[in-house]
Amino acid sequence: MADLPTHIIAVDTLQRFVAEIFGKAGTSGEEAARIAHHLIGANLTGHDSHGVIRVPRYVQNLQDGDVVANQQVEIVTEGPTHAVIDGHMGFGQTVGPQAVDFGIAKAKQAGMCIIALRNSGHIGRIGDWGERAAEQGLVSLHFVNVYQGQLVAPFGGVDRRFSTNPVCIAIPMEDGAPPLLLDFATSVVAEGKVLVASNGGKALPADALIGPDGTISDDPATLYGPLTPGGPRSAGNGPGSIRAFGDHKGSGIAFMCEILAGVLTGGGTSGPVDPDRTRRRIANGMFSIYLDPHRFGSSNFVAEAREYANYVKASRLAHGVDEVLVPGEPESRARAERLANGVPLQVDTWNSIVATARGLGVSAPN
Numbered sequence: 001m002a003d004l005p006t007h008i009i010a011v012d013t014l015q016r017f018v019a020e021i022f023g024k025a026g027t028s029g030e031e032a033a034r035i036a037h038h039l040i041g042a043n044l045t046g047h048d049s050h051g052v053i054r055v056p057r058y059v060q061n062l063q064d065g066d067v068v069a070n071q072q073v074e075i076v077t078e079g080p081t082h083a084v085i086d087g088h089m090g091f092g093q094t095v096g097p098q099a100v101d102f103g104i105a106k107a108k109q110a111g112m113c114i115i116a117l118r119n120s121g122h123i124g125r126i127g128d129w130g131e132r133a134a135e136q137g138l139v140s141l142h143f144v145n146v147y148q149g150q151l152v153a154p155f156g157g158v159d160r161r162f163s164t165n166p167v168c169i170a171i172p173m174e175d176g177a178p179p180l181l182l183d184f185a186t187s188v189v190a191e192g193k194v195l196v197a198s199n200g201g202k203a204l205p206a207d208a209l210i211g212p213d214g215t216i217s218d219d220p221a222t223l224y225g226p227l228t229p230g231g232p233r234s235a236g237n238g239p240g241s242i243r244a245f246g247d248h249k250g251s252g253i254a255f256m257c258e259i260l261a262g263v264l265t266g267g268g269t270s271g272p273v274d275p276d277r278t279r280r281r282i283a284n285g286m287f288s289i290y291l292d293p294h295r296f297g298s299s300n301f302v303a304e305a306r307e308y309a310n311y312v313k314a315s316r317l318a319h320g321v322d323e324v325l326v327p328g329e330p331e332s333r334a335r336a337e338r339l340a341n342g343v344p345l346q347v348d349t350w351n352s353i354v355a356t357a358r359g360l361g362v363s364a365p366n
């Protein structure tokens, strides 16, 4: 399947449209603008899987009561260098930054801080939170899971046992420069990438999915069941799983995300799934570590990290490769390009957002 990004929309127009949708769906204007900003931010960095493609699902989640508008986090317990925070199923774009800012403030005071966030609505692109800490000069590490969010088979298995469990490590750079930013799902692909592929977008790698009989596949129907154009997608309808990346190594990191973000936060692991559960809601757990680099070994951390990144980039190139990139470079380049030229969306994705908007009495921009 070829890439089919056929609808290009300016960032400002998309921001206004998506914010209006959430406002009509029941969030405050401030929250609506924040959700739109973060979803579009994912599109800008090239991660369409976590961008506005999620609008119909987020609105449905709100209408179903699976996520709560205008929520304030609860600090369950805290000390000078840690806190357990409950998001009470607020939008991840609201309770996420509240939890991250709490961790940033403590790390600036004490030199480090660990935040165990539980019961957050879908917290989106984790790189957002690493970037937020890096803007404040902090190093951060984030391990994420989804309570009852089974999608991924462990190495050697075919049954769903993990969620796609992203990991993010962010390193601040000099003033205004984008951070070094590692941010990926521990599955071969994030679920959103299966969603994008099922809507005619970028095809999946050949080894992305596995059927219940162990057959390796790149067909989104393995995860969603039979596909109707533009129709709702539910992973509950498909028989198969996404595969963990990197054999036993990726599978092992996904496993530890469940322990850190699910067990240690108290938010719960991806399974076993409650058999009485009727809907699939996303409750993210996020275990985050914030570090002030000034309190650690190097007196010139940012400059030395930059120097090392340049050294890595100066490697001789493998055949057919134009450039060695360091983590975060693809995202900052995509952001510059899309801010200038607009966000490309697959037609099915755009149509599904417009249908959601119409249902709320919001007209689509021309």
Ligand code: NAD
Residues within 6 Å of the ligand: 047, 049, 050, 122, 123, 124, 125, 126, 127, 144, 145, 146, 164, 165, 166, 167, 168, 181, 182, 183, 184, 185, 186, 188, 189, 190, 191, 193, 284, 324, 325, 326, 327, 328, 329, 330, 331
């Ligand atoms: P991906 O496979 O595109 O990997 C992205 C990472 O790899 C980035 O750090 C990027 O800078 C780096 N990278 C990419 N190409 C590179 C290259 N050529 N050289 C060097 N580095 C390179 O990401 P993904 O696994 O598809 O994840 C997409 C997004 O989904 C992430 O932002 C993640 O946080 C998010 N996600 C969220 C959840 C959730 O529950 N909230 C779950 C899964 C994934």
